[in-house]
Amino acid sequence: MTWSVWGLKMLRTVCLFVIIGLAIAKHEVYEGYGxxxxxxxxxxxxxxxxxxxxxxxxxxxxxxIPGHDGQVLVPKDKKPLFQNELKAAGVEFQIESDNIKDILDLEDQLLSEAARKNNGSRLDSLPFDQIYTYHQVDTFLDMLAEAYPETVTLVNAGKSFEGRDIKYIKISSGDFETSxxxxxxxxxxxxxxxxxxxxATLYxxxxxxxxxxxxxxxxxxxWIILPIANPDGYVHTHGEFRLWRKxxxxxxxxxxxxxxxxxNFDINWSEASSNIPCLDTYHGRGxxxxxxxxxxxxxxxxxSDRIGLFLDIHSFGSMILYGYGNxxxxxNGLMVHLLGVRMAESxxxxxxxxxxxxxxxxxxxxLYDASGSAGDYAQSVGVPYSYTYELPGHRFGIGGFGFFVDPAFIEQAGFETWEGTTTIALTRTHARLGSQEKDKGGYTPILKxxxxxKVYNIELKTVQQQEKIRILKSDLIDFWRFPNYKYGVMGQVMVPPSHFIWFDEKLEELGINRDVYIEDVYQYLSEVENRTSLSRNVGEEYYFDVNKYHRYDNILAYLRKLEQESVDSLSKVELVEYGVTAENRPLVYLRVGRGANDNNSPEKPIIVIESATNPRDWVTIPAALNIVENLLKESRFLENLEWIIIPVLNPDGYEYTHTNLRLWQKSRSTNSNMGHICPGVNINRNFDYDWQNFDASSSPCSHVYAGVEPFSEIESRMIQDIINKNAPRLKLYMSLQNNGGYISIPWYYEKAASGMFRQQYLLGLEMVKTMNNAYNLDVGSVIFDRMSGTSVDYxxxxxxxxxYNFDVVQxxxxxxIPEEDISDIVEDVWKATAVAAEEIIRLYSEELRILTAFPSPLPK
Ligand SMILES: [Zn+2]
Structure with a gap:
């Protein structure tokens, strides 16, 4: 067909529509379709x-497919037969729309309202609440190439069947020729x-x-971006046939x-497609x-030798698919899959x-076998990563989803797809950079x-709210501070944009009000980062102030210095190198004591202090180091006791909070099936006590991932070894954390107190009383709800x-916690520790007294 004939025909068709349009509404062909x-x-x-x-x-x-609902459009006259067959086979179905034309009309109405509203705004500002026509996109690409000649090259690649230009753009910071x-x-x-x-492509x-x-x-x-690969079909859908595919x-x-x-692509062509021109999967003549x-x-x-990633964007179904269609x-299927998962997660x-x-x-x-697809073709010509996106159907006015576009979600569709695209694009290019710093430790997460x-303040007003609060717990919800009704502690909860509505719905269900505490956490953290300047040199002259934050190397240097200095002193500091972490950092603890043990007395009791298990709890490190400094000053605590201090239980995670994600909560180990995609284990869920039952996840990507098995991690194994080697001398164990100003007592895994409740409670009270800041004291599971696999329970x-869990005031x-607040907080921690240490000394001398009174072995 020649252009002029086509033009005439088209003109006639257009006129026809105009005339019909006056008499009846659009989309008549879909009348009664269900x-x-x-x-x-x-x-x-x-x-x-x-x-x-x-x-x-x-x-x-x-x-x-099982677990994933399907959608089928059925013409009016075929509905009875279709329904009967479904019923006979016991297939559950729901009629989402009895007349799809209603939804098509609504879509039209919403989109034209949005377009009217935007009328007059410049196309290059491209409001993302509108679906642009072929012509608008064409004009936009022209304008773009003109406005950004440095980066954009417009390529007119040829003509469609009906003679429309098919254009793509090349985007490059250089000349697009760097091989x-x-x-x-x-x-x-x-x-x-x-x-x-x-x-999605315009975004x-x-x-x-x-x-x-x-x-x-x-x-x-x-980048090569082809927004309208099928212009004729696309133009056709803007007429009467909204649901045209080919x-x-x-x-x-x-x-x-x-x-x-x-x-129609040359890969297994015709093997799993139709040779009937009337069908929607007709593969063409060749x-x-x-x-x-x-x-x-x-x-x-x-x-083909330079394309590292091909993304063919389709809708709908919320899927990331890869080849081959047979x-x-x-x-490289495994890597294709793993990176697909990474995209999906983002x-x-x-x-x-x-x-x-x-x-x-x-x-x-x-889904099903399919041949001749673009994605398969790309894979077959050597593109290492080729995916077909099936974007989600977005919520639409009266409940229809599928292909219909609700202007309210156009920008969301662009934004969220871009998250997936940048994730894999950066991962791939960083992997290509090989040994460079960027690629250290596997795939580089994205700093954005x-x-x-947002962070919300929430306050509980009733016991019932407290009892039901766990419905707010989810992999993506991060409690900066867990709310507590009994103690009037306001909760702080960080919520990702994807969960704003979910979160509001849950709060409504609980009858809890919220206010926004931090509007944009990214921005907030960038500002905080600008204010914090960490000193990095480890030179001889370096003065280590324990009331400041330091990088792990500096902390190690300081610990080594303590050990050296103790050589000439009565107090003994020994730095024990237990092993190395997943990222090859020394995992260490200090033993602090004085002189040799007297063989005639029972061995000295041991107190263990654990900190920075949750790596974002930076303040716990100065708290632990401050304890060490005080011990070295007060000899009675060393004469009568021995101390094991673990200043940084999770060094990899701690460093990661400096270099990448300030709010990281896990280690960086990769020993799970998804380790390279989602590294890290929540160490305080990895202990062998009620492992993985509450507030713990089996998903490696969760921030409460409990690991492949109890003690799968070197960090938790170190604690296990310390306990095994030193029990029964161990008398006091404290885990320093940062969640709201509590001293808490086991159990954490169940809503009950452990058998030692009374003693622990009384000593806890003494600790609380001695501190300047207000602390609350209770059973852990009462304060935080249940959690499994914690160090203290173990x-x-x-x-x-x-x-005890010692959660410092926030x-x-x-x-x-700002650096200027560190000294006040850590002084309290020391005071409480000293009170507890006194009690252990008292018990120890009691034991000694009994031993002296009964020198023979104690009756068993
Ligand atoms: Zn498609």
Whole structure:
């Protein structure tokens, strides 16, 4: 067909629509179509649904698999038969819309309202609450190339079947010719009706050209972005046929138009697609028979050796899929999968709470066999990482999801997809940098974390609220301070944007009010960081002030110096190197005592102080070191006792809070199946006591991940060894932490006090009384709710007399305690420790007295 004939036809069609449009509304072809949601439980049911969909030629929007509902569009006249078959097979279904035309009309209305509102605003500001037409995008790309000639090159790659220009842009901080720079290739709208995918590529363009916040992304990577891969189909969906999928090939006039472009690539072509032109998966007359796919092929021809990542963006279903479509995995399949998981997680962290988590997997295993796809083709020509995104359906007015676009969520779709894209793009390029610092310790996490996270104050008003508070606990909810009704302690909770609505709903359920304490945690932390200046030199002249924060190397140097200095003194300080951590840091503790033990007396009692288990609790390190300094000054505590002080139980995590994530809570070990993707174990959940039951997770990506098994981590094993080697001399064990001003007593794993409650409570009271700041005293599980696998529960179970969690009072915002507040806090810790030490000495002399009175061995 020539251009002029096509033009005439088009003109006639347009006129026709105008005339019809006056008489009746749009979308008449979908009148009475019903949208069905299907839940299948067995593979038999899957097969039945697939068979039925084929036999009735239904439009399958998403395939039902067990655990993942499907959506099928059913014409009016086929509804009774379809429903009967489903009922007979016991497939559960729900009619989401009995007339899809209503939703199409609503979508139209909302989008045109948004467009009206934006009318007059400049296209280059690109408001993200609108779906742009082919023409608007075309104009936008032209303008962009003109406005940003330094970074943007516009390529007119050829014409579509109906003669529209297919344009992509190249984005580069250089000239796009640096052969060592990897290329990321993004593409959307290969399927015409998947409108929400367009904002995903436009958002990427926006963040790479107009609003650049991450220089790495253009310094280290070149980009090719093709926003409208199927312009004819796309234009068609803006007319009467909103749900058109294919291109607009006339198929030699057989009566059905269009080729499924995502079945037309030359990879296993025609093996799992249709040869019937009327079907939605028609693969065309031959591989690359279509101009649209040939144009994409030419991009691969030109750059296949440099394209490190190809992302073909589709909708919908919340999936990240990879090849091959026949179920055969690429040779690097494991890495493809793991990085896909990493992408999915970064999206899940910011997605809308009502959308499901992303599913990651091989397309044939997750969905169905498919041949000739763009993603498979990319993989087959040597692109190491090739994925097909299926973006989520976004919440839509009256409950329809799927392909419909609600303007309120267009920006969200762009934003969250960009999270996934940048995650993998940076990971890949950093991995390419090989031995450089950036890549140290595996895959580099992204520093932009906590962006738009909020911290809320919440106050409990009733016991009932306290009892139900655990419904707020989730992997993504971070209690900076756990709220407590009994003691009037205000809670501070950090919530990611993805969970704002979820969080509000839960608070409403509990009847709790909140106010915003920190508007944007990222910004807050950047400001705090600017105020804190850590000294880094470890020279001879270096004066180590324990009332300041220090990096781990400096702390180690200080500890070594203490050991050296004790050589000529009565007090003995021994630095024990227990082993090395996952990131090769020495894991150490101090033994502090005086002289040799008198063989005629029972051995001296031992007190253990553990700190920086949760690495973001920085203040606990000065607290422990201050104890050491005081001990060295007051000889009676060393004459009668021996001390084991662990100033930094989790050095890897601690360093990580300096270099990457200030609020990190785990170690950095990688011994789980997902270790390289989600490193780290929460050490205070890794002890062998009621392991993994409460406030602990089996997911390596959770901040309360309990590890692959109890004592899987060297940090917890060190405590285990200390206990085993020194019991029964161990009389007091304190874990220093930072959560709200409490001295707490086991148990943590169950809502009951341990058998030593009375003694522990009385001594705890003495400790509380001696301190300047107000502390509360109670059973741990009462204060914090139940948690499993904690160090203190474990130690208590080993018959250590006194065991406490010592949560210091919080200043500043709690988690981040300003340096100027350290000395006041650590002085209190020392006072309480001294009171407890006195009690141990008293018990010890009592024991001595009894021994002297009965010199023979004590009766068993
Ligand atoms: Zn698609």
């Amino acid at each position: 949208l069905y949601k299907l839940s299948v439980k067995t593979t038999d049911q899957v097969e039945l649904v697939n068979y039925l969909s084929k036999a009735l030629d239904l439009d399958v929007w998403s395939h039902a 060592t720079k990897p290329i990321v290739f993004l593409e959307s709208l290969l399927h015409a009706r998947e409108w929400i995918t367009l904002p 990427a363009i926006h963040k790479l050209v107009i609003d650049v916040t991450e220089q790495d992304l253009i310094q280290d990577i070149d 291109n607009r090939n006339t198929n030699l006039g057989v009566g059905c138009m269009g080729v499924d472009l995502n079945r 591989p690359f028979s279509e101009p649209e796919t040939s144009i994409i092929k030419s991009v691969f021809d030109q750059y 179920g055969v995995l690429p040779p 999206i899940d962290a910011v997605k809308m709470s009502w959308n499901p988590n992303y599913v990651v997997g091989n397309v044939a295993l997750v 974390s906590y962006h738009s996270y 130690v208590r179970s080993k018959a250590v007399l006194y065991t 200043r500043g915002n709690g988690v981040i």
